[in-house]
Amino acid sequence: MSTTDVTVLRTPRRRRDATLLTVGLFAAIASAMLPVFSVIAPGPWVAGAVFVTAAVLGAGLLVRVGRLPAAVASIAEIAVGIVLLTAIFGRSTALLGVIPTPATFGSVPDLLAAASEEIRTGVAPVEAQTGLSFLLVAAIAGLAVVLDHVVLTARMPLLAGVGLVAVSLIPTIAIPSDIDIAGFLLLAAALLFLLRIDTRARTATAPPTRSDAPRVRGVSATALGVAAVAVIVAVVATPLLPQPDLRFATGGTGGIGTTINPNLELGNDLRQPREVEVLSVRTTAPTAPYLRAVTLSRFDGAVWQPDSSDTVPVPAEGAVFDPVTVAEGVTVADYDTTVTVDQLDSPWLPVPYPASTVTGLTGDWLGMPQNRTVVTRAGSTREQVYEVQADVPRPTLEQIRSSAVGGPALDPSLTSLPDDLPAVIGDTAREVTAGAQSPYDQLLALQTWFRSSEFRYSLDAPVESGFDGAGVDAVADFLEVRAGYCVHYASAFAVMARSLGIPARIVIGYLPGTASSTAQQGGTEYTVSSSQLHAWPEVSFEGIGWVPFEPTNSLGVPTNFASGSGSGGSATTDTPDQDAASPDAQPSTAPSQADRPDLGAQDGPGVSAGQGSSTTWLAPALVALALVLLLFVPSVVRVLRRRRRLTAAGAGDPVAAWRALQEEAVDLGIPASGAESPRAFAARLTSDHGVDADDVGLLRAAVERVSYAEDAVDPASGPALVAAVARIRARLRAGAPPARRLVANLFPRSLVVRSGAVEADRETVGS
Known part of the structure; x- marks a missing residue:
């Protein structure tokens, strides 16, 4: 034939x-x-x-x-x-x-x-x-x-x-x-x-020869069997395995999960479409408390930094923080809260403020007396069940109006602002608070202004207008656009308060949960979802402590205090530590994700965040590792292809040996055209590149016999073919410059430049 x-x-x-x-x-x-x-x-x-x-x-x-x-x-x-x-x-x-x-x-x-x-x-x-x-x-x-x-x-x-x-x-x-x-x-x-x-x-x-046919069919059947088993295992067995914990991605990268972001980079994660239940709360308080996790006091004009201060171990029994001290005449209410964590994986523990005792935790936990927060260096909130006893100051309107802000022992950084603060921030703060008779009245004026119809809650406006951040420039843009979410309201409120000389900081935690049962002995139970992760500002008052405010339009509970006149000095306090929607102190439902305006058709975007700035190196490191591995992919593929060629050559296939020789030549920049006959190519390798004539002649003769004379493959010739290819390869590489050899190793041209095929009729596709 x-x-x-x-x-x-x-x-x-x-x-x-x-x-x-x-x-x-x-x-x-x-x-x-x-x-x-x-x-x-x-x-x-x-x-x-x-x-x-x-x-x-x-x-x-x-x-x-x-x-x-x-x-x-x-x-x-x-x-x-x-x-x-x-x-x-x-x-x-x-x-x-x-x-x-x-x-x-x-x-x-x-x-x-x-x-x-x-x-x-x-x-x-x-x-x-x-x-x-x-x-x-x-x-x-x-x-x-x-x-x-x-x-x-x-x-x-x-x-x-x-x-x-x-x-x-x-x-x-x-x-x-x-x-x-x-x-x-x-x-x-x-x-x-x-x-x-x-x-x-x-x-x-x-x-293949007749004797090879059963082996080929057996290999094909085995391969199909392995593939079928792999698919079945992936589809059936994998869902039965323990599922990995959910985690929030780091701020700015998006992602779904359940942790707490200490860096106020919440925008992308707020726009995520999935919502999960993170914890449940049972409390003796008349309404669900806000749960604080992280406080941010240091502000350099661009970034709010989480507090880091001296810590004390959280004991198994007894108080972790000193008792709350208040001015004479200020009432303190004692509430007990039990928190059951579900899908929250964070080193910061959500607790009501101001916590005094935290019991029931597993692992090593530390308390920060400066801000009454609880944190761990190695553990997690996952599946923790703990009890918190909080002593909540309940001043009257008259008491808080007469209280000075700050105090001699307060850190001066709590009022510091950058020198290049945009003028619109201070000017607007003074304009809004004009006529206020006390610092509290100034803060109440700011809160009322932010929650008025002049502002709206929006996840998209900060992105569309390019100010999705918490620095002073973002605050200035927010005051102009007047649309944003909790990060922008909290940061604007805190910066404007500082511009008035009032010490302020930002807290990250959770909004009050949604009541899941009626009031009963032991307190009311509330559920808290990932969408209720929130940021709000706090201001320090002498004799009272840190008082939270809620400027975010349409969310949370605005802070205001009732007059103590006619009540014997006792007051009903509507603060973010209580649900102001129920002045009769009955349990009520806190705002849920469905209450958020301007969310379109989202199904509960969760506020997600990362593990903190300590893991910001992880993504670049993984990218660098991927790039390094990618650099070696062509080399690995080339080694596998060479091994396949030589295996076939070792079985006596001269075409595989000749193709291996051609690919080695192509890698080193030596042309191997399909228009050139094996005899001409062999002669060129001998004359131009010093290849041994006997070695290349052996390969050339073998490929000519099988291609044109239709000789049967001779397995006995395999070792000689492989040895000849190895000697020719060594000679070609020895004659190539070092740079050419390096390129041939890392980026072999034979993977993309096809070597000439002497047996054109034996090519299946791509000819």
């Missing part, structure tokens, strides 16, 4: 395998995109992505069926993708509606800017508009071009599978949710299909 006859017989199989690989690749890309629906809502962009991807892959298939060079396939795919993207998104500036012009390309930055804005301000699942739709369709089409080259030209479907799995994981990492079982099964099936077709195509290039 002649070479021409072999080519004719194998052409149908080559075309069929190329078609099957293309179809499998399309299915794999579609499956990998299914998790995107949890982040981007399905819409017209899906149809566009499906159509453009199918057209791109189809163009590449037509080129390959026509036996044109692989580079032409990639060029044709890129051209088809550009034409279709132009027809869909740039008709108004294109010739005949499909041919892009300079104006068409000039519109791309605007589309990408629009997409970036949609991503930045949108809430998952985002409704894709024109900009985001363009980005999605173009990205998927580009992915199709790259993977088509990897699968059909470079013939590395496993590498393509790794890329597709990574793509499918990105939406799940961004918005954690239940596993998409259907998507996983489809992707697994598509990748296994690609591997099977590619393996069959490679086997077809060197038909």
Whole structure:
């Protein structure tokens, strides 16, 4: 049988395998995109992505069926993708509606800017508009071009599978949710299909002998069995394993979880769509208390820093903090609160203020007397159940109005502000508080102003206006836009109070929970969700202590004190430590996530945050590690391919040995064209690169016999073929400059530049 006859017989199989690989690749890309629906809502962009991807892959298939060079396939795919993207998104500036012009390309930055804005301000699942739709369709089409080259030209479907799995994981990492079982099964099936077709195509290039057929079938059956078991284990067994703890991502990175952010970087996490119950509270207080976790007193004009001061161990029994001291005549109420933590994983312990005794904790916990907060260096709040006894000062309106703010022992930093404080902050503070007769009246005026109709609660306005922060510049912008969330209200209130000489700090903790039962013996029970993580300001009054205020519009309970006249000196106090919505001291429901305005269709965005500034190095370190590992991926892939070639050569396959030689040459920058015969290539290696004539002659003669004389593979010749390849490789590398050898190791060109094939009729796809 002649070479021409072999080519004719194998052409149908080559075309069929190329078609099957293309179809499998399309299915794999579609499956990998299914998790995107949890982040981007399905819409017209899906149809566009499906159509453009199918057209791109189809163009590449037509080129390959026509036996044109692989580079032409990639060029044709890129051209088809550009034409279709132009027809869909740039008709108004294109010739005949499909041919892009300079104006068409000039519109791309605007589309990408629009997409970036949609991503930045949108809430998952985002409704894709024109900009985001363009980005999605173009990205998927580009992915199709790259993977088509990897699968059909470079013939590395496993590498393509790794890329597709990574793509499918990105939406799940961004918005954690239940596993998409259907998507996983489809992707697994598509990748296994690609591997099977590619393996069959490679086997077809060197038909096995009759004795080898049972072994090949056995290997295929074993591989399919292993794949089936792996999929079954992933789908059935994995959900039965213990689930990892939920954690909030660090501020500014988004994410879902249950911890407490000490850095006021709450914006991105507030916009997350998932809400979970973090803890429950049972209290003898007439209303649910605010639960404080972290106080922030130091302010440099840009960042509020969490307090760090001397600590004392929390004893198993007895008081951890000194008794509350108040001025003569101020009433102190004693309340007991039991906190049961569910999905809260934080080193800061939520406690009512001002706590005196904390019992029932497991692990080593420390108290900060300066602010009566509790923290651990190694443990967590997860599954803690503890009791807190708090002595709450209850001054009358007359008492707090007559009290001075601060005190001689107070840290001067509590009133410090940067020298470059925007004038609008101090001017506005003085304007709003004009006419106030006491510091308390000034603070009450500020609180009333922030909670008036001049302001609105908004998660999106700070992002849209570019001031999503807590520094003085963000405060100035907030006072102009007058829309934001708790971080902006608390920071603005504290900075304006300091501008009036009043010591103020910020507290991070939880809003009062939602009543889950009626009043009964032992107190009322409340549930607290992740969406109720909150920030509010506090001000220090002599003889009373730190008094919380609630400036956040439409949330929480505003602070005000009742007059003590006619009540024998006792007063009903409506502070953020109580629920002012129930002046008769009956339990009531604190604001829940449903009460938050301006949230659109969000389903309970939780305020999430990171483990603190101590872990901010983790993300850059992981990125650096990933980049280092990525640097060695080509080298590892090349080593695996060389090992595969030499294994086949050791079994007596001269074609594999010759292909190994060609790839070594390509890596070192030596051309190995398919238009050059084995005899000419061997002669060039001998004359130009000093290769031993006997070694290259052995390989050349063997590949010519099996390619043209149709000699059977001789396993006995395997060791000689491998030894010859090893000696030639050593000679070629010895003659190459050190820089060339380094590049050949790290970035082997043979992975992307295909070496010439002397047995063209034995190539399955990508010729």
